[in-house]
Each structure stands twice: as structure tokens, then as C-alpha cells.
Amino acid sequence: MRIQRILATTAALTCLAALPACKGEGQAAPPGAPAPSGSASAGAAGGAAAEGPLVRAQQYMRQWAGCEDLSAKADDPRMPDGDFPKTGKWSVTEIGVCSTTAEKSDIVIAVPKDMKEFQAGYKKHVLDKISGGDGAYGLVSNVLIGKDFVAFPTLPKTSMALVRSEMRVLTCNPTAPVPKGYKREKALVEDCGLSDFVAAEDGSGSPNFETPQNPSDGGGEKLGQPKSGSLGLARAGSIPELRNLVNNSPLACKDHFSTDPEAVEIESIDYQPVVKGNATDWGVSGRALCGQPAGERRAHDLSWLDTVGDMKKLQTKAKAAQQADLKDDGTLRATASMLLVGENVAVETNKPAARFVLYQLQFLYLNCVPGFSAPSGYRLEKAQVEGCVLTNYEPEHPVR
Known part of the structure; x- marks a missing residue:
């Protein structure tokens, strides 16, 4: 397991959330920029509008991770069956889903009318789970915030690719840690945080450089198990x-x-x-x-x-x-x-x-x-x- 702590002014946060305009092949254009040739039709083929926030989100994420076969159809089997994200909840107006190619996984996309309202809704959802007895809920988050959309990748590897952009992981569990070396930024609601640290239950997320790294990585040994001795343990003098x-x-x-x-x-x-x-x-x-x-x-x-x-x-x-x-x-x-x-x-x-x-x-x-x-x-x-x-x-x- 893995991890250490989260939580600039609203104006600074607005800058953080704004996705960058980049020039040159292979770099990101901001959401809303003209689509590369063929991108809109690729999105429309899956049932999503040829233009609009879902397609713009797809175009943006493609700079870092696959996002193919975009669909907004409610009966698409890749659509989430949980209690969020849902149209009409937390100001969400549109829901879409696309698939990565290399990882063979999905990314659900939600478009909120009011990003602060969305984050407030997610915060309440997390706190309700915690007060209901699930104190660890939200410590591992797959909620990634963009400028005007939210992505829910199903694999940590996809999240790790996306946080290389200006997208950030939203965490609202007050004990969710962010290790040194990762960005820690304020969300739009109190007591939530944005970070480029991707936590994963199975250890496949972002590396935590505050804890000793396994010296046998890549050497054929089972990940997480030292050949001998210990990877390091806590100590205190009193x-x-x-x-x-x-x-x-x-x-x-x-x-x-x-x-x-x-x-x-x-x-x-x-x-x-x-x-x-x-x-x-x-x-x-x-x-x-x-x-x-x-x-x-x-x-x-x-x-x-x-x-x-x-x-x-x-x-x-x-x-x-x-x-x-x-x-x-x-x-x-x-x-x-x-x-x-x-x-x-x-x-x-x-x-x-x-x-x-x-x-x-x-x-x-x-x-x-x-x-x-x-x-x-x-x-x-x-x-x-x-x-x-x-x-x-x-x-x-x-x-x-």
C-alpha cells in the first residue's frame, strides 16, 4: 500500500484547472480547439455528438491516453452502473464513455454544468460513506478533474498517463495522503484536494518515493518482497x-x-x-x-x-x-x-x-x-x- 496528504486561492485554482494550449505534434490543444482531421467522426460513430464537450474531452485525453469509440448512448454496456456519475446528479449534464487500446480499459466522462457543484457532491458522497463506517472510502480515487469535464478511468495506468496533463486526481477523504514529490493543489471545495498522485490498491499506481523502493524491481523477484532483510520500518526514540x-x-x-x-x-x-x-x-x-x-x-x-x-x-x-x-x-x-x-x-x-x-x-x-x-x-x-x-x-x- 502506499501514500501521504493533500489539500492556492480560487484564482490560482482556476489557472490550475485550465488545460494548456500547446503547439507542435503530439502536444495538447486545449479543450474546444479545432479537432484533428477525423477525430469528430470517430467520436460520432459511437453515438456522441460530432462536436461538444464530450468530443473536446476525448480530443484532449487522446494526447496522453487512448480514448476511442466514444459513445453517449445510455445502453452502452461500458456505461457505469453505480450511483455516480449520473446525468442530473451533481450538475452533470452529459455522460459518455470511451476505451483505451493498449490497456483494453474504459474511461467514463462526465460533463458538469458547475464544477464546484460536482466537487461538492462528490465530497458529500465520500463523507457519507465514511460516516457510514467505511473510513477508507475515497483513499484510492479514480476521479480526474479537467477544465470542464471529469474522467473516471478504470485502470490506474490510464490515470497515471492522464495526470501528465493538467488533469488532477480529486480526493475528499481527509486522510488521503500525497507523498513528497507530487503536486498538492486546492480543489473548489474545502477539505478536498487535487494531485498528480495516483493511488492504487494493488500498488500499481504512482510510486511513493518516501518509502524505500524494492531493490529487486525488474530482477524477477515478486514485487514488494525483498530478497532479504526489510525495505525499511518506522522508528522513534520516545x-x-x-x-x-x-x-x-x-x-x-x-x-x-x-x-x-x-x-x-x-x-x-x-x-x-x-x-x-x-x-x-x-x-x-x-x-x-x-x-x-x-x-x-x-x-x-x-x-x-x-x-x-x-x-x-x-x-x-x-x-x-x-x-x-x-x-x-x-x-x-x-x-x-x-x-x-x-x-x-x-x-x-x-x-x-x-x-x-x-x-x-x-x-x-x-x-x-x-x-x-x-x-x-x-x-x-x-x-x-x-x-x-x-x-x-x-x-x-x-x-x-
Whole structure:
């Protein structure tokens, strides 16, 4: 998994969204420029008007990615069957679809009358999903904003080609990360961002140069798996340093944090730590609680930060606890925290959205499920205890 954070004035944003006029063969003409010979007829053949915003969007995207067989027919089997984009929703007036050739994938195109209204609608959609319990929704986005159209490529490879233009990925999940080296620009609505970083669930998106790159890439080894050792893990010298490291994750450590021993021992039926009892027996040297203990309302957002003096001891005890949990019904309790470890630190949390961000900070999950394997593109490294691995792949919580 992969990633790190988003979010210039409205005038600057307008310039950003304006697609460039370029001269010379193979460079982009702005949407609305005269079509190259034969382009309009190619679009019209699929049922789209020979002129108009759909054809202009097609002409623009062709400079970076294939967009053939343009169609605006509602019964085209390539049209999306989800709840967006839809004509009449979020000010969308037209919907079209075209296909790439090399990747054999599709690009849905939406034309909004009001781009700000569209972005506001998408933001609400994302936040509704998050409030409904899907905290990771929108962390991987295929919503690409152009000057007067929005594209929805079905493959990250197509998105990566299109962001070489002035098109940008729209993200409205507040924890969606943008690694260093990528553009971070304001959207037309608050708390959303535009970027040229393409996140992908399977690791096939834009490379994250903030995390160590696999030295065996191209050498025949399985992508994401080092030949030996580790690709790198998070570390911190103290609990305050660890808190600062994870401060921008959804762990609630910024506003609700305590190292008081009595507070650290608090747990609830909804939020259960990995480390129980005497922390030193687990190899833990320092411990803190993030989140709110019970008060006027029940305890919520509880997670734990650990500095670790003996990582092998921690992993050994955590393996035993995890396997005891698995004995009940073969699955881990949803309310039980998962242990994410670094070199000398660990975080215990049951929040998938928080773990998604922690993976970008080079924490890895201690997985002791028998027979577990991770797909190519995810990290999979040896743990310090036999029968477990360290990984950033969670089959039960795939990123949307």
C-alpha cells in the first residue's frame, strides 16, 4: 500500500484547472480547439455528438491516453452502473464513455454544468460513506478533474498517463495522503484536494518515493518482497516522538492523548488493545493512549502507541493472542486491535483508515494467520517470530 496528504486561492485554482494550449505534434490543444482531421467522426460513430464537450474531452485525453469509440448512448454496456456519475446528479449534464487500446480499459466522462457543484457532491458522497463506517472510502480515487469535464478511468495506468496533463486526481477523504514529490493543489471545495498522485490498491499506481523502493524491481523477484532483510520500518526514540510521527493519521492522538498508566489501561468492548496486562511482559518499554475514554458518551477512537525494548517478545506474545482469537471461529474479532510494528515502535488500532496511513509511514501489520500470502505489489517481510509475517495487505479491509 502506499501514500501521504493533500489539500492556492480560487484564482490560482482556476489557472490550475485550465488545460494548456500547446503547439507542435503530439502536444495538447486545449479543450474546444479545432479537432484533428477525423477525430469528430470517430467520436460520432459511437453515438456522441460530432462536436461538444464530450468530443473536446476525448480530443484532449487522446494526447496522453487512448480514448476511442466514444459513445453517449445510455445502453452502452461500458456505461457505469453505480450511483455516480449520473446525468442530473451533481450538475452533470452529459455522460459518455470511451476505451483505451493498449490497456483494453474504459474511461467514463462526465460533463458538469458547475464544477464546484460536482466537487461538492462528490465530497458529500465520500463523507457519507465514511460516516457510514467505511473510513477508507475515497483513499484510492479514480476521479480526474479537467477544465470542464471529469474522467473516471478504470485502470490506474490510464490515470497515471492522464495526470501528465493538467488533469488532477480529486480526493475528499481527509486522510488521503500525497507523498513528497507530487503536486498538492486546492480543489473548489474545502477539505478536498487535487494531485498528480495516483493511488492504487494493488500498488500499481504512482510510486511513493518516501518509502524505500524494492531493490529487486525488474530482477524477477515478486514485487514488494525483498530478497532479504526489510525495505525499511518506522522508528522513534520516545513516545512523544512516536506521537509526532503519527499525528496526521486518523488516530485521534492530536486532541486526546495520555500516558497516565490508569488511562492507558482503559479499553472497551468496541476498542480492545493487543497488549494486555503488564506491558513489560510484552517487551514494551513505554505506552500511551490515543482517543477518548468513556465520559458523557462511551469510549471511542481508542488506539495505543508503544515504544518497544524487545520486539521479538512483543511479536511472540502478539502471535499467541492472535492465534487464540482465531481458534473461536477462524476469524479475528473486528473490535480487536491489529498490531502494526516498526523497528522499535508499535501501534495498536482497529481503525482501517488509520492503518492505511500508518502503512505509508512504514509500519507493517503482524499477521500470524496460517496460509496467509500477499499479492504482488504489497510488502511481505519476515517477522521476528516463526509463523508470522509483516505486511501492508489486509484481505478483510480492501481499500476502495
